[in-house]
Amino acid sequence: MTRYSLEIRIKPRPGLLDPEGKAIHHALHSLGWGEVDEVRVGKVLYLDLDADSEAAAAEAATAMCRKLLANPVTEDFEVAVTGALEGAGS
Amino acid sequence: MTRYSLEIRIKPRPGLLDPEGKAIHHALHSLGWGEVDEVRVGKVLYLDLDADSEAAAAEAATAMCRKLLANPVTEDFEVAVTGALEGAGS
Amino acid sequence: MKAAVVTFPGSNGDYDLYKAAQQVGFETDFVWHRERGLDDYDLVLLPGGFSYGDYLRAGAIARMSPIMEDVVAFASKGGPVLGICNGFQTLCESGLLPGALVRNDVLRFQGMDVRIRVERTDLAFTSGYEEGQVLRIPIAHGEGNFEADKDTLERLEGEGRVVFRYVDRHGNPTDEANPNGSWHNIAGITNEAGNVLGMMPHPERATESILGSDDGLSLFSSLAASVPALST
Amino acid sequence: MSTAEGTVTEDSLPPRAGDPLITPEVVADHGLSPDEYERVRSVMGREPTFTELGVFSAMWSEHCGYKNSKRLLRLLPTEAPWVIQGPGENAGVIDVGDGYALAFKIESHNHPSAVEPYQGAATGVGGILRDIFTMGARPVAVLDSLRFGDLDSGRVRYLFSGVVSGVGDYGNCVGIPNIGGEVAFDRGYEGNPIVNAMCLGLMKREELITASASGVGNTLMAVGARTGRDGIHGATFASEELSEDSDESSRPQVQVGDPFTEKLLLEASLELIASGVITGIQDMGAAGITSSASEMAGRAGTGVELEMASVPVREEGMTPYEILLSESQERMLVVAEKGREGEVRRILEKWELEAAEIGRVTDDGRFRILENGVTVADIPALPLTEGCPTYEREGVESEDIKAWRAMDLSEHLIPEGDLTKSFLLLLGSPNVASKRWIYQQYDTTVRTSTAVRPGGDAGVIRIRGTKRAIAATTDCNGRFVYLEPRTGAMIAAAEAARNLVCVGALPTAITNNLNFGNPEKPYIYYQLREAVLGLASACEAFETPVTGGNVSLYNETDGRAIYPTPVIGMVGVIEDVATITRQAFQHEGDDIVLLGANTDEIGGSEYLYVTADLVAGPPPAVDLGAERALQQSVLKMIRERLLSSAHDCSEGGLACALAEAALGDGERPLGVSVSLDDDLRPVACLFGEAQGRIVVSCPPDKTADVLRIASLHEVPARKIGSVAGPDDGFDIRLRAASISAPLDAMAKAYFDSIADLMDSPSTGA
Numbered sequence A, B: 001m002t003r004y005s006l007e008i009r010i011k012p013r014p015g016l017l018d019p020e021g022k023a024i025h026h027a028l029h030s031l032g033w034g035e036v037d038e039v040r041v042g043k044v045l046y047l048d049l050d051a052d053s054e055a056a057a058a059e060a061a062t063a064m065c066r067k068l069l070a071n072p073v074t075e076d077f078e079v080a081v082t083g084a085l086e087g088a089g090s
Numbered sequence C: 001m002k003a004a005v006v007t008f009p010g011s012n013g014d015y016d017l018y019k020a021a022q023q024v025g026f027e028t029d030f031v032w033h034r035e036r037g038l039d040d041y042d043l044v045l046l047p048g049g050f051s052y053g054d055y056l057r058a059g060a061i062a063r064m065s066p067i068m069e070d071v072v073a074f075a076s077k078g079g080p081v082l083g084i085c086n087g088f089q090t091l092c093e094s095g096l097l098p099g100a101l102v103r104n105d106v107l108r109f110q111g112m113d114v115r116i117r118v119e120r121t122d123l124a125f126t127s128g129y130e131e132g133q134v135l136r137i138p139i140a141h142g143e144g145n146f147e148a149d150k151d152t153l154e155r156l157e158g159e160g161r162v163v164f165r166y167v168d169r170h171g172n173p174t175d176e177a178n179p180n181g182s183w184h185n186i187a188g189i190t191n192e193a194g195n196v197l198g199m200m201p202h203p204e205r206a207t208e209s210i211l212g213s214d215d216g217l218s219l220f221s222s223l224a225a226s227v228p229a230l231s232t
Numbered sequence D: 001m002s003t004a005e006g007t008v009t010e011d012s013l014p015p016r017a018g019d020p021l022i023t024p025e026v027v028a029d030h031g032l033s034p035d036e037y038e039r040v041r042s043v044m045g046r047e048p049t050f051t052e053l054g055v056f057s058a059m060w061s062e063h064c065g066y067k068n069s070k071r072l073l074r075l076l077p078t079e080a081p082w083v084i085q086g087p088g089e090n091a092g093v094i095d096v097g098d099g100y101a102l103a104f105k106i107e108s109h110n111h112p113s114a115v116e117p118y119q120g121a122a123t124g125v126g127g128i129l130r131d132i133f134t135m136g137a138r139p140v141a142v143l144d145s146l147r148f149g150d151l152d153s154g155r156v157r158y159l160f161s162g163v164v165s166g167v168g169d170y171g172n173c174v175g176i177p178n179i180g181g182e183v184a185f186d187r188g189y190e191g192n193p194i195v196n197a198m199c200l201g202l203m204k205r206e207e208l209i210t211a212s213a214s215g216v217g218n219t220l221m222a223v224g225a226r227t228g229r230d231g232i233h234g235a236t237f238a239s240e241e242l243s244e245d246s247d248e249s250s251r252p253q254v255q256v257g258d259p260f261t262e263k264l265l266l267e268a269s270l271e272l273i274a275s276g277v278i279t280g281i282q283d284m285g286a287a288g289i290t291s292s293a294s295e296m297a298g299r300a301g302t303g304v305e306l307e308m309a310s311v312p313v314r315e316e317g318m319t320p321y322e323i324l325l326s327e328s329q330e331r332m333l334v335v336a337e338k339g340r341e342g343e344v345r346r347i348l349e350k351w352e353l354e355a356a357e358i359g360r361v362t363d364d365g366r367f368r369i370l371e372n373g374v375t376v377a378d379i380p381a382l383p384l385t386e387g388c389p390t391y392e393r394e395g396v397e398s399e400d401i402k403a404w405r406a407m408d409l410s411e412h413l414i415p416e417g418d419l420t421k422s423f424l425l426l427l428g429s430p431n432v433a434s435k436r437w438i439y440q441q442y443d444t445t446v447r448t449s450t451a452v453r454p455g456g457d458a459g460v461i462r463i464r465g466t467k468r469a470i471a472a473t474t475d476c477n478g479r480f481v482y483l484e485p486r487t488g489a490m491i492a493a494a495e496a497a498r499n500l501v502c503v504g505a506l507p508t509a510i511t512n513n514l515n516f517g518n519p520e521k522p523y524i525y526y527q528l529r530e531a532v533l534g535l536a537s538a539c540e541a542f543e544t545p546v547t548g549g550n551v552s553l554y555n556e557t558d559g560r561a562i563y564p565t566p567v568i569g570m571v572g573v574i575e576d577v578a579t580i581t582r583q584a585f586q587h588e589g590d591d592i593v594l595l596g597a598n599t600d601e602i603g604g605s606e607y608l609y610v611t612a613d614l615v616a617g618p619p620p621a622v623d624l625g626a627e628r629a630l631q632q633s634v635l636k637m638i639r640e641r642l643l644s645s646a647h648d649c650s651e652g653g654l655a656c657a658l659a660e661a662a663l664g665d666g667e668r669p670l671g672v673s674v675s676l677d678d679d680l681r682p683v684a685c686l687f688g689e690a691q692g693r694i695v696v697s698c699p700p701d702k703t704a705d706v707l708r709i710a711s712l713h714e715v716p717a718r719k720i721g722s723v724a725g726p727d728d729g730f731d732i733r734l735r736a737a738s739i740s741a742p743l744d745a746m747a748k749a750y751f752d753s754i755a756d757l758m759d760s761p762s763t764g765a
């Protein structure tokens, strides 16, 4: 078993309104950052996971997103394995 | 001028309680993903920005984090330049 | 005539809903989310509140509770299910209703009285209202902005499944009357069969004049009037 | 310091491996003076260990030990036949009739909110809720009393919006309606905001439980959230001034609130109390396990022994010192009857919470801490909780403030240009303007018992199943207290009582939050003592005893103190919900009657601040006897159902009070036609903040009765005009001047001004 670190990014679907992104964009402009174009805001989940392989870890995370972490109506997700610690499994 | 795409990740400081991460962790366990260790939840901002160089773009984003986007008392941030589109400046 | 108020960790409108159901004559029980079985009931109520703290997304964790399988089964047999606020969010997460409730466009929690217009009166929930009637009802939510893809939204309107809409005092669905940015000022919708209703405003908090309005009471008395017929 | 002379008799505990040595610097860092450290040594009979030093430092901080305020607080009246529990417990409790008891208390979270406004405010609400439900009462309402600098600063907007969403998100999630509060913006609070939260809880009289560790052999259990390194030394921190370099290192780790866990803890605690398996329960608030365990032992006259290795922790490698002083939120200490620990665990499991056995009640009066069986602290409990040195300091009034008070204001009594313009300016000043930008972020209707929501003079909660209701308000005008502390404190209590009678409630009892600067400075100690004396006489006059409260001192940034701000939280009882009265005019054609007299006072007024940027002059005079008569007369009018509305005059004076009554909640503003024949200069008459005034309206056929009751109580009263229609304007005519404004311009100024100001970005930097 290896302990993998994962990063799951959950992002509003293109086309959906992102009021928080809009508000940040507006605030950045008022503070003088006129060069910023669009802003979109998502969530990122950091988690550690024991699995047999990197592929298995990513697969488990994908299953979690499908079942719970992302709402298919409004969100897209991306899973990235960012680290591995051999033999650290519990 | 080049248009850079940036990704800014904002994450609760280590040691601070992350109630949302805790609740998600708990839910993943009840759904059978007992192999998941800690979960921490942060924010990710995607933004496009016109700047003279990659370094300048990253610097601007860092300044935005300091001034507005991240809460220095409770959050750490990371800036990554993820793309560049030459001559696209407005 | 029995009603079940399904409660999750973090529900906080359970008691209010219980009282409203009782007020119109339902024999009412709380059913804890880990319990199973809703066969004894004629009406299922999903209360407002912050199930699991609204962490991740409002209603997302609650809909994984064991009892939600029974709620789905109850609804698919035609049983009336009413979800208010967090209950509405949970119904959307569970797929019993389409779409999703995302963060209010103003990015703030909105607690105030709003006016909603009754768009349909042929449902067990609304038979006591007049079509076009304007009700004064409180809202209290941070994520009440109804979103769905274009096709779904068109279908909802086309099939007349929008039951309540935010309106101004004169009954017009203006932008100013929309407290959260919901598409087409949607405040409540029903499923195809018309036996599942989700709404963000709180009719159970408008059941006595001392609370500022009793415009919500008819929703419960409509149910009390039609539920016996449904279950026979 | 281990070589200091003195009578050290007992053998010292061996130092714990890895703990720092105790040097004079270490002692000073713990906020103890050399004399206080000597006292520690004599209580211990030996040198304390590092862990013991931490324990003393927390318990003998101002926050827990009330070093500078204890002697003054003894001056406050605390008794009345309806008081069930006075000061000393987690909350005060009064009898409100029909078998019900009301627990209520106010708490400050000023320092944490200055560092992290959202979490500071949120955890402030969490703490006060726990104080209420540990008494066995179900929380039924929250109020919040806030102070900030002026809203033109991005930093202030950041603090303000963070605090409001923190207060809101926490209470909303737990499901406790907010029924009122107050907010003031003044440069006197720049850099040091005030965040006080008050909670009310209801119970049947017999459900009351107290926080004591009784029953030798009973088991102590830690319940709820795990312990992390949050807020270590929060109590000591709350007892220090902030300075520019208070950032980062010197600050304790921010406490993060989890209202979801709080909601579960609330339900679990009430179930535990009802089940009878526990004999005591206490929140682990400031100074965490240390204060909860030692205070419970102190109250019961017992001892406690706790094993640190059994405390569920969130992080690895925590030392006993850290575990003892952690201020992690949403935790409780429970005393379970021996043998019934399993029942406690079962109840907590239902609510998906943890419960761990961490110690037991002993009979030796010691506060003893073990780490894997090895003693790391062993302190006599009573001297620890009760032996904190207390100080009576010398108070001297500041010459500067004296000079401000003596300032000649006569030139300001002559209006600058158009009075209508000043009027609209004042209506839009954030201190007068509608606070709905705030309370629309709060759930005010959950629990379906809110009869009067925020926006009126006082909030009202009905007691289900009875005809009764409870009203509550928080009040304090810090400018008045600053200019003359004794008068200012009396005004705060008088205004609170007026707000209660305006909704039809009999003022019954008080909780208070004394927010002051550094009491070691003579001029601050003067303010504190004077304010307490003023409050004491108001309590006597109104028969409203103090049942509890909170003291927050050292509210200073870089040596500048806030205005002294003794916030009064007052509760009252309404016997029949059918008599509840509101501030908005109800019917066109009603008569408007002014109770109380106008004066030429303008000192400390909002008018001066807005038009001349001044906080000066003497505060308005207050006559406690006249206030009491006014309260009684209005209550009588309300009970006889004579009034359509009642509203007291406060910030912005009579003109603004009339405007608020005219505008109501904005749904259906009504016009006003008033004429005043006072022989006063217009500015004072319209905008002066003379005390003891209430504007009421009534059907014309009731006016004679209203005037008769007023005269019976020797309250000056006269008809000043009438309520006009929604299409009429707002007109006040004086002998030689007038205000005439359209209702929509007033509504715009009044309702939109805070929202408009908050549209500019807020910056944390």
Ligand SMILES: Nc1ncnc2c1ncn2[C@@H]1O[C@H](COP(=O)(O)OP(=O)(O)O)[C@@H](O)[C@H]1O
Binding pocket: D143, D144, D145, D146, D178, D179, D180, D181, D182, D183, D431, D432, D434, D435, D438, D439, D453, D454, D455, D456, D457, D458, D459, D474, D475, D499, D650, D651
């Ligand atoms: N921070 C707050 N939270 C909730 N309600 C508030 C707050 N600040 C003001 N309010 C409400 O706004 C109304 C007006 O407040 P204020 O001008 O302080 O009233 P008063 O002068 O009668 O004490 C009151 O109903 C009060 O409860």
Ligand SMILES: [Mg+2]
Binding pocket: D456, D457, D499, D647, D648, D649, D650
């Ligand atoms: Mg008032």
